[in-house]
Amino acid sequence: MAIAAVRLNQLVETKARILDAxxxxxxxSGWKDAQIALIAAxxxxxxxxxxxxxxxxxxxxxxxxxxVSEREVAVVAAIVEAEGSASQCxxxxxxxxxxxxxxxxxxxxxxxxxxxxPEIDAARLKYRAALADQIARLVRRGIxxxxxxxxxxxxxxxxxxxxxxxxxxxPLAPEAAPDxxxxxxxxxxxxxxxxxxxxxxxxxxxxxxxxxSA
Amino acid sequence: MAIAAVRLNQLVETKARILDAxxxxxxxSGWKDAQIALIAAxxxxxxxxxxxxxxxxxxxxxxxxxxVSEREVAVVAAIVEAEGSASQCxxxxxxxxxxxxxxxxxxxxxxxxxxxxPEIDAARLKYRAALADQIARLVRRGIxxxxxxxxxxxxxxxxxxxxxxxxxxxPLAPEAAPDxxxxxxxxxxxxxxxxxxxxxxxxxxxxxxxxxSA
DNA sequence: TGTATTCATGAATTAAGGTTCACGATGGCC
DNA sequence: GGCCATCGTGAACCTTAATTCATGAATACA
Numbered sequence: 305m306a307i308a309a310v311r312l313n314q315l316v317e318t319k320a321r322i323l324d325a326x327x328x329x330x331x332x333s334g335w336k337d338a339q340i341a342l343i344a345a346x347x348x349x350x351x352x353x354x355x356x357x358x359x360x361x362x363x364x365x366x367x368x369x370x371x372v373s374e375r376e377v378a379v380v381a382a383i384v385e386a387e388g389s390a391s392q393c394x395x396x397x398x399x400x401x402x403x404x405x406x407x408x409x410x411x412x413x414x415x416x417x418x419x420x421x422p423e424i425d426a427a428r429l430k431y432r433a434a435l436a437d438q439i440a441r442l443v444r445r446g447i448x449x450x451x452x453x454x455x456x457x458x459x460x461x462x463x464x465x466x467x468x469x470x471x472x473x474x475p476l477a478p479e480a481a482p483d484x485x486x487x488x489x490x491x492x493x494x495x496x497x498x499x500x501x502x503x504x505x506x507x508x509x510x511x512x513x514x515x516x517s518a
Numbered sequence: 519m520a521i522a523a524v525r526l527n528q529l530v531e532t533k534a535r536i537l538d539a540x541x542x543x544x545x546x547s548g549w550k551d552a553q554i555a556l557i558a559a560x561x562x563x564x565x566x567x568x569x570x571x572x573x574x575x576x577x578x579x580x581x582x583x584x585x586v587s588e589r590e591v592a593v594v595a596a597i598v599e600a601e602g603s604a605s606q607c608x609x610x611x612x613x614x615x616x617x618x619x620x621x622x623x624x625x626x627x628x629x630x631x632x633x634x635x636p637e638i639d640a641a642r643l644k645y646r647a648a649l650a651d652q653i654a655r656l657v658r659r660g661i662x663x664x665x666x667x668x669x670x671x672x673x674x675x676x677x678x679x680x681x682x683x684x685x686x687x688x689p690l691a692p693e694a695a696p697d698x699x700x701x702x703x704x705x706x707x708x709x710x711x712x713x714x715x716x717x718x719x720x721x722x723x724x725x726x727x728x729x730x731s732a
Numbered sequence: 733t734g735t736a737t738t739c740a741t742g743a744a745t746t747a748a749g750g751t752t753c754a755c756g757a758t759g760g761c762c
Numbered sequence: 763g764g765c766c767a768t769c770g771t772g773a774a775c776c777t778t779a780a781t782t783c784a785t786g787a788a789t790a791c792a
Contacts, residue, residue, distance in 0.1 A: 349772040419639035426633050463681040463711045470680020497677045501711045564741040
């Protein structure tokens with residue numbers, strides 16, 4: 305039984321190594337390297353072995369997406385749950401998400417926006433939806449306590465999510481060194497802008513933030 | 519020469535018929551029907567004939583995208599150029615774009631959000647960029663005359679474009695119920711919200727708009 | 733009318749990876 | 763140690779459309 309546990313552990317480790325290899329390949333050069341044969345080589349297993357752990361390529365990448373996304377959604381969820389005004393939580397959530405995305409720029413781009421196969425693209429929608437759900441909760445809280453304008457929470461959450469996502473990865477996405485002051489300023493701009501959509505009263509601190517980024 | 523002109527005309531017509539067939543196929547059932555053989559049959563020509571007019575499948579759909587998109591960008595551009603406050607132009611532009619998109623839901627969904635082949639997806643970026651460019655011009659105008667907060671125009675345009683595009687995806691999705699009254703209300707919500715990001719002073723009329731959609 | 737050129741055809745070819753599978757190796761169990 | 767179940771292997775197989783091309787028809791022009 306003790307030995308069986310070791311064996312099981314190896315299975316889990318191999319699966320993890322394949323997932324890691326897949327994530328790394330995408331983080332390094334995007335979806336063009338997301339080929340089973342390449343991933344297998346990178347993970348140090350045979351092509352066929354990948355199919356001992358995953359039903360299909362789509363299944364593999366759905367799990368890669370889940371792995372990375374769940375962490376990000378959890379981070380945002382924690383901020384959403386935090387004490388403080390809905391306005392502040394909203395700005396914090398977007399700012400934090402943005403900074404984290406900029407840190408893993410290539411991977412974030414791949415997971416959010418890079419053209420990829422339809423099947424993988426479809427899996428991304430779940431991630432986006434999960435993120436928008438967190439924002440929607442915050443929006444409801446802000447509306448309930450009068451901080452935000454009264455508006456359909458789902459539409460508002462879509463707008464907010466779309467705004468910061470597009471600004472982060474869109475064609476006009478700013479290129480700045482991760483963790484640099486410039487990157488932080490951009491994240492602040494984005495967070496400030498996106499959150500402004502909902503504020504019932506203009507946020508005085510935004511002016512300062514916008515000056516920093518200008 | 520007169521006969522040669524007729525012949526030339528037929529060539530142009532055939533090309534147009536193929537483009538139309540491609541657009542209609544996508545408008546009817548999305549990218550899964552975007553196959554050369556199907557398009558050819560729909561246009562009443564042989565499969566190979568498509569390649570007399572287009573270099574490749576990607577080329578064909580790039581032209582379909584251009585055809586449809588240029589019209590939409592032109593509509594937005596006209597509104598951007600129009601008299602009036604930048605705020606009003608911005609709301610009008612987004613509202614009009616949204617209403618037009620909802621009118622041709624299936625096509626708009628395919629052109630904006632539906633998972634599709636990477637090569638076609640890449641072509642969509644040009645459209646998005648062209649649209650964002652129009653918004654950016656408006657943002658600069660609004661900043662210049664003091665209507666909008668002072669912020670990097672490209673970041674702001676990305677946020678605005680991302681906001682209304684993302685918000686449209688849900689309502690445009692084939693599974694969403696088409697309802698034109700609700701569509702107008704949603705378009706108003708989206709336009710009001712997205713524009714609010716930039717307003718220096720809260721727009722009093724948004725409250726009314728938000729009530730309509732709530 | 734003869735001939736060259738262009739255009740249309742659609743079955744056959746290609747391409748590119750995902751997926752399978754027959755076989756060998758390894759570990760667990762008695 | 764012998765046997766069974768599981769896992770690893772990677773070359774061969776498939777699948778799915780895009781793309782090509784040899785052939786024939788139609789047209790322009792002399």
